[in-house]
Amino acid sequence: MAPATDNGLGHAFADGVARWVDWCQRRAATVLLATLLVCAGAAYYLAHNLAIDTDTEDMLSAELAFRQNAIKLDEAFPQLEDNLLVVLEAPNSDAADYGVRRLAAAMSARDDIFENVYSPESDPYLRKHGLLYLDPNELEALATRLAAAQPFLGTLWQQPNLAGLGDMLSLLAQAGDTATLGEAAAVLDRMAGVAERVRNGEDARLVWSDLLLGAPASAGTVRRLIQTRPKLDYGSLHPAARASDAVHDIAAREGFATDGYRIRLTGSAALESDELKSVEIGMGLAGAISATLVIAVLLFGLRSPGMMLSLFITLVAGLLWTAACAIFLLGSLNLISVAFAVLFVGLSVDFGIHFSLRASEHAGDGVSWRDALARGGRGVGGSLAVCAVTTSIAFFSFLPTKYVGLAELGLIAGIGMFVALFCNLTVLPALLRILVRRAPAFRGGSTILFPAVTRRLSARTIVIVGILSAAISGWVASGARFDFDPMNLKDLNAPSVETLFDLMDDGVVHPYSAEVLANGLDEATVLSGRLAALETVEKVDSIDTLVPADQDTKLAIIDRMALFLGPAFFAPAGTVELTDEALQAALASVRDNLQQLAGHEDLGAAATRLSKALAGVDDKAAGSVNAALFDYLPGRLNDLALSLEAGPMDIGSLPEDLKGRYLSAGGLVRLDVLPSGNPRDPEALRRFVTELQAVAPNATGAPVVIVEAGRAVLDAFGQALMISLAGVGIVLWLVLRRIADVLLVFAPVCVAALWTLAISALAEVPFNFANVIVLPLLFGLSVDFGIHIVMRQRGEKAGGHAMATTTPRAVLLSALTTLGSFGSIMLSGHPGTASMGLLLTIAVTLSVIAILVLLPALMHLFMRDRAME
Template sequence: MSRDSLATLIGFVTEHTRITLLAMLLLSGVVAAGVPMVDTGSQASADADAFDHLDRVQTSQTIQEQFAATDDSPNRTVEPVYVQLEDGNALSKESLLAGLRYQRAIRENATISRALHDRGVVGFSNLVAVRAAENPNASLSEQIDAIEAASTGEVEALVERVLAEDPRAKRFLPADHDASATTASDRRLLVTLDTSVGDPTLDNATGALYQQASERSSAGFFVLNSHAWNAYSSHFFGEMLELVVPAALAFILVVLGFAYRDVVDVVVGMVGVALSVLWMFGLLGWLGVAAGTVTVIPVVLIAGLSIDFGFHVFNRYREQRADGEGIRAPMHRGVIRIATALVLVTVTAAIGFLANLSNPLPLIRNLGVSITLGVASALVIFVTVVPALKIGIDGLLEHAGVDRRKAPLGHGRYLKPVLGRLVTLARRGAPVVLVVAVLVGAAGGAAWLGLEEESYQQSDGDVAEWKQQLPGPLGWETHPVAAQSEHVEDVYQPASADAAFQEPILVEGDVTRDGTLDALQRGVDDVRDRDLLVDGTGSRAVTSPVTVIQAVAARDDDVAAVVAETDTDDDGVPDRDLERVYDALYEADSDLASRVVAREDGEYQSLLVSLSLDADFANADAVVADLDESAAIMAGDESGRTATVAGSFALNEAILGAIVDGILTTMTVALAAIALTLAGVFRYMHGSATLGLVVAVPIALVLGLVVGGMYLLSIPLTLLTALLMSLVIGLGIDYNIHVGDRYADERREGASTYEALDAAVTGTGGALLGSTLTSVGALATITLVPHPQLQSFGAIVVVALTTAFAVSVLVLPSLLVLWSRHAPGAVTTDATPTGVAQD
């Protein structure tokens, strides 16, 4: 849109306010109709071919291509039910009896019984009860009767015998339980469900399991299935809204009330904020762009940017209105003077946000689109609805005799001297300010190398006591699932090897070389020595060529004979003539052999080791590092082999690294695009491309300071925080454009360097301060939420906005002073400018 077209539009808005409001009301209704169509589903997965260039991803694809898929997987899934008695004994008669009665209840539940597998339900209480009944085939009713009839001492003796004599007991108790101890605060029972019954029946059964356990929570029963987590999520977001929204709104209203000192301006500004967010979601619905599960991010950012737009509209209107003047003319001049700036802010912010379209994660791409649509919506609302509504309300009030003239922010007797000193600092010490800024920014940027990388930040469920003691709905009511999950991960191994995380290692190259299987076994032993494997679950924790060869040799005499002849050190692992060993294995059981030894046209290409790990994503980075060391043992030195870890842990680590690298590229491209855009626009508007480049420079400083802030606050690089780093560009450019373009506008109208700086820093800087205080205060409330991901989000955006404001009023004025000294007269002067200046 040209400057003349923009001026014509604003002229229509300020002259025909009723028509404008009616038209925008109708248009808002049309846009809002798209809100019900918004998709808020998960977008966590990446594009299928986005990471094909990564070694680990290629290895994972090779595994899928070369090795036969197992087709004998059981049609069952194990649902653990946990019993936790922090101050009690989960192995006592009462607790064991409660466990047996729980089993009876779920067996009698029609919803669960329809999905129950033949293996049914088993737990430590059954091991004790069948001994009490003196019948290994005792029914559940007989088990209950036997425990009820036994004395407390008899049950304790039975528990002791089970722990000493039955290896199955370990599966139901914490991993570190001492077999000689007849007391424990924890145990679990395993419910086996038949997956062949179909999703609806299975889902209903797991829901009933959750309900049954919840009814017995006083006895320590709980489950951690999807229904439990759904309940936790609903509770969490409800508590978050009750804590954050009132606090954020209260802070915003207080700051806006102090800044505007006018209820009408506060109300009109908040109407603009609400409409901007509404338009964003409506446009997302009409365009079919998924909003995702992290909609709080665009909502908060657009609310902050909308408040910023409102500050500039109202502040410039107040600056323009002279004593005795009406409303429409100063509003027209004020919006004219800031409209082009708002357009430029929107365009450059969109460049920063839309740079994420190159990201392989749909979540990040769609967030970039969402925020861009929100910024564009705010632009439309704040140059149409907000000025028209402001004119209409002020007109009615003044017609009733209420004086609506207000002093602009930044011109008060307290704030103006403070902002004025920043101009003095730029005039007297610009070189020093610039040197200090470069050093601080460089130090912050260097901290990038020291940031930790994590797939995600996991909540431990802990909530500060003071948050729980807040009055009324503000008080945070804790939900046990997060703490229960962390407790289970700490004390238990996975219920079975199949339920554990699977991490394959692919060995490629000369796999028939002597000693290959010995090296492979040494690598597996190294994994075991690191306590990474699941054990005591009744399932094999390692599947490898060695385990398969040994299993087949145990039932096939020909394979056994070959193994004996090729095992020179009698350790059960063939160490020579391996091609002969593989041939014998394929001849005896080609299906089983194809799962661990890949061959094509008679040539053996690779070996597959599959590990069931006692680990989770919270310590995935350390696990991958350990597995890489074990894989190096399998590869050996100068053996012509490679060994690559290629499971979910390793793939996540590789993908996160690629995304972080990609965001660095994205930020570089976005910075370059914004710099070129500002150079072109400032050349067109003000006759100086170099001025546009000067305005763009501080964005890099803001990025450096944000990185430094992350380092000091111990905020790791995750998918979310890496995304926010790229969004910082869109946030950081806003304030600099406002100050830089206001300076250029004042110079165009004949002001000297320091007069222009004074107008920019005290006038525009005052509006920026109000915007910063409002946005920072509102966003800071997110750090109250007891979840590290959201706390990191709030902290990063607060740091970004604070540093962006500081740079715009501290560093940019010094840059403008130095620029004016070395590029005198570069700004086109025009006593009656037709261009649209900015705030």
């Protein structure tokens, strides 16, 4: 068997590999002991130093202009970064306001976990000035209703319970004002409805805010939001886990679950945490399936449990060493570089399979297992070394790019190729010598497996079909797209994602809003006007939005309200609770007064309904009815009394927590720009960003980051592709010394890539930030496969055929193990992970077809100095 290369240097290298492999197997015990010690050291180092940076903002270089804008925004408004949005859902508005104040107060007390806890409904300033945010007509209508209710508001202020209701009913019997009676009838009717539900065993409460505002009875869930910046641990796989657990612990301790509340979490911190959980859950099932498939493929392909175990141990050792190198060099892994394991497994197993099968092929020629291992090293060492160099160049090509996440992946994976080469030429021979006593004898494949490439006419036909399919695929591939929106990678069943979409549907949050910084209030006013005039902009919010308009008119109405309502709140406020005796007396008084009002022209129907509802209430249930009717009243009357003290508002009078969300300490003003149309439409989002940046080049926020990050990623891949093609091409020319042979290696790679892009376009499976690692893996595997077959053909004697050796079997087996390892992740519930598994399956399958069908046909036509019959 001729060596794998054609020059003296190649012979010397092959002989050196053979001597090294022979030395390792003769001293197998020493090699494996040293391997065990290094692995133990690496494992210990990783156990104490392994860290994963889950901050997605670090994936792209901070030197990029849009990243600079985002960093400037984060520095000016740190309280808005890495937020956790706590969503409190309650059965009605009174319960929601009461609950959110309790929850916000409890969270604020945990300053070891939460920073800057903020909720508008909990802000005393906004509660005091809340009436100023009403439309003047709405405020006038409210004043009219409260004027009509004034006669009995004072009574309920002092006695917010059944006793006060009894006194109010006595006053109503003497009232003659139509408006007052109308308001009273509405109150009694709502009370009757609540009492009926309580009597039937339901948990009901009278919603006083609806009554005071003249709104229909609350129906469905009412939401209130608390925004906080949790202290995140980016060294953990779940940086927000401590904060999330603390929210739920507080809610449980405060009894929110038993009071009919529901606590949900979203915001960037919760979304990232749930995404990682989704990936972990999906990878659990995929891992079990992958392990089963890989074991089955290796057992079938290698026909030796000892050989399979040797490959597995070599793989684990290489992974440990590569991971330790990564942490030593970088300090931590990121959310993309953790995928180095995917690349390492696929390529390291490829190295091991080629070595093992080549040794088995020699064993099939009748030589001893020891000599077979040495000859296997001589025969495949050159191609493995070339593969390691070319693949590492492909990975290292990302280092100069601005895609930091992929650059770090490239560094680790590139180093990993040399680790894999060393392990498969050092550890694997030692393991095979000990664990494999009788090697399976592989005498190579047969050209019968590839009959179509054994005849010149068939070879031409295959090449022509390959060229035509590549041309058509190139045209179709123009429709392939890169999905830049990370929202499309989320698991729609994740709690934080469900919550976010619910809030988006209700128009409560706008995750696709852009942000612009203005240098001062004057510039902010000018910019707001210019941005609002854009066709793609729906509205612009800024600090000016927080200052109500028409304040003189509204304050005049509030002053008038204070004149007729103020005296009602002079007396000390009472409490809902009554003693048992007082409850019984109050219930009897209410019933008597209701009977007297039964024939009243305006109040009769409502009084009769309430009387019937209370008729079935015994003394023991009186407390439940009292609580149901009046629990929320004191809080609402307190809010009303506070709102009568409202005064003029301006930017200077806003509370710091609120003002600081739009005006930084350094005087920068934040503008919140909402896009019109559907921001999840890529084209609509690009138009919005283009128009936005034309007016405000420093714009940032989700839309800008999505679009600009996509551009940066595409630029990174373009740059890396040019470097890879040039670097790999030069190495292959130096080794092969024939341009035709270099092109033979590249041809199936290019065709497989075009096929993959075309299927991506036809199947509408876009590339994204998760599955993008398929591209370097496809390049690495395809180039390696081509190198193995071309170099094997060059090393064959005259009349030999590479396709009749174990090399194509090794290629096929390597591809099947890669598919078995990672194809199963398409079953993951996480869309990004699933798409990675799907595209990887497509890419590797097409790569094998190109290598085992198209490449032999090309070699038949263009390697005429070798007999291909």
